[in-house]
Amino acid sequence: MKNPKVCMRALVAVAGFALSQQSGAVPGTVIRPEYPSPFVPVSISADGQTIAGMGPQDYYGPPAAVWSPAIGFSPIGWWPSQPWHRAMSADGSKIAGQLFWTRDWRYEGAYIWSAGGFRFPPTSSENGRALALTADGSNLLWADNASSFGLYVWDGANQELITSETPFAAAISDDASIVAYISPQTGELRRWTRGAGLSTLPPPPGAVVEELDVIMSADGSRVYAFTLSADSVALVRWDCAGPAVATQELCTFPRPGMGYPSAMLAGMSADEKTIAFSFAGAPYIWTEGDGLRTFEDFLVSRGIEFGPHVNLQVWAMNKDATVFTGTERTLVPWADDDSTFWYLDLNNAPGFCAADRNYDRVVDDADFVMFAAAYNFFDCANGEMLLACPCDFNRDGVVDDADFAVFAGAYDDLVCP
Ligand SMILES: [Ca+2]
Numbered sequence: 319m320k321n322p323k324v325c326m327r328a329l330v331a332v333a334g335f336a337l338s339q340q341s342g343a344v345p346g347t348v349i350r351p352e353y354p355s356p357f358v359p360v361s362i363s364a365d366g367q368t369i370a371g372m373g374p375q376d377y378y379g380p381p382a383a384v385w386s387p388a389i390g391f392s393p394i395g396w397w398p399s400q401p402w403h404r405a406m407s408a409d410g411s412k413i414a415g416q417l418f419w420t421r422d423w424r425y426e427g428a429y430i431w432s433a434g435g436f437r438f439p440p441t442s443s444e445n446g447r448a449l450a451l452t453a454d455g456s457n458l459l460w461a462d463n464a465s466s467f468g469l470y471v472w473d474g475a476n477q478e479l480i481t482s483e484t485p486f487a488a489a490i491s492d493d494a495s496i497v498a499y500i501s502p503q504t505g506e507l508r509r510w511t512r513g514a515g516l517s518t519l520p521p522p523p524g525a526v527v528e529e530l531d532v533i534m535s536a537d538g539s540r541v542y543a544f545t546l547s548a549d550s551v552a553l554v555r556w557d558c559a560g561p562a563v564a565t566q567e568l569c570t571f572p573r574p575g576m577g578y579p580s581a582m583l584a585g586m587s588a589d590e591k592t593i594a595f596s597f598a599g600a601p602y603i604w605t606e607g608d609g610l611r612t613f614e615d616f617l618v619s620r621g622i623e624f625g626p627h628v629n630l631q632v633w634a635m636n637k638d639a640t641v642f643t644g645t646e647r648t649l650v651p652w653a654d655d656d657s658t659f660w661y662l663d664l665n666n667a668p669g670f671c672a673a674d675r676n677y678d679r680v681v682d683d684a685d686f687v688m689f690a691a692a693y694n695f696f697d698c699a700n701g702e703m704l705l706a707c708p709c710d711f712n713r714d715g716v717v718d719d720a721d722f723a724v725f726a727g728a729y730d731d732l733v734c735p
């Protein structure tokens with residue numbers, strides 16, 4: 319295997335008969351759309367077929383783009399902007415975020431974007447940032463901590479000041495009459511309703527609200543956020559439908575060290591029975607009934623094999639908890655911070671194809687060159703090996719003839735299942 323181009327055909331022929339015994343259901347897998355630079359998906363439509371995200375920050379800001387499995391990538395406007403986490407209309411036609419530069423070098427800040435272009439709240443300054451959109455895309459929840467200090471709801475014509483606080487974590491009900499946010503000044507979770515105004519949602523006894531993220535039911539009656547106590551972190555639901563607010567811990571984690579943990583809500587299903595989130599850098603799924611599982615255990619339960627990966631992150635989940643998107647660290651060891659965009663549709667996942675090393679759904683010579691290099695390095699602990707050792711198909715720690723047999727079969731088939 320020192321010269322892959324010479325040896326390939328002969329080895330494939332030798333291995334051929336060992337493979338004919340392989341059979342059985344092919345598990346589904348993620349797809350990894352190619353993009354010229356790392357892409358981070360931050361919002362997803364209800365049906366999971368439209369995604370908004372951004373490339374890496376450059377001098378002017380991150381380039382924003384929309385991706386769909388049917389069309390691929392298309393840019394969001396001409397100017398660098400940051401689509402906000404989960405701030406997309408249910409149908410995917412409207413996306414909210416923060417625009418860093420625009421024509422004539424004016425600073426516009428918070429925006430709603432659609433195919434018709436950008437629209438900006440009347441008082442947004444360069445620090446204006448979108449935080450949430452109603453499901454129909456008509457109302458924008460946005461905050462500004464520069465010229466017009468506060469949190470606002472803007473319906474495209476008029477806007478209402480909710481508070482002079484300027485949160486980063488906020489959510490809005492479908493009818494724009496209820497808002498939840500975490501105060502950056504006090505760390506308290508607040509709920510605003512049109513008419514009744516602001517109230518504070520108390521955390522469970524002995525805990526404080528974490529300033530990380532908040533999500534809300536479509537009707538605004540239930541709010542979800544993380545709380546922190548002396549020894550644990552919890553995902554908590556506040557039920558505001560009755561005369562008294564009730565809290566329930568959905569799941570808890572031991573508190574990692576004395577520092578503040580990281581956590582992010584990727585999404586909640588419309589029936590509120592599934593919540594996807596990250597905690598301390600790892601992805602989890604909470605489901606009513608099954609409780610807390612790692613994202614990978616959840617995938618296994620659905621017949622999905624994610625494949626080798628490093629630093630897996632789930633960034634967004636659609637409204638029926640069947641479509642997920644996120645990033646993983648690129649498997650190339652020298653590309654420190656680069657990430658690879660992945661997309662998984664449980665309704666329509668392509669067959670798992672471990673031998674397709676460049677993710678083009680074909681196992682050909684390009685993949686063989688990558689496999690041959692791994693075969694030469696042999697040991698997954700070899701520092702030259704790609705991170706996560708993706709060519710060790712049987713996960714026994716080495717890339718040897720057993721893995722080659724798997725590769726050869728896939729090479730013979732050429733097209734991934
Ligand atoms: Ca390939």
Ligand SMILES: [Ca+2]
Pocket residue numbers: 709710711712713714715716717718720721
């Ligand atoms: Ca192996």
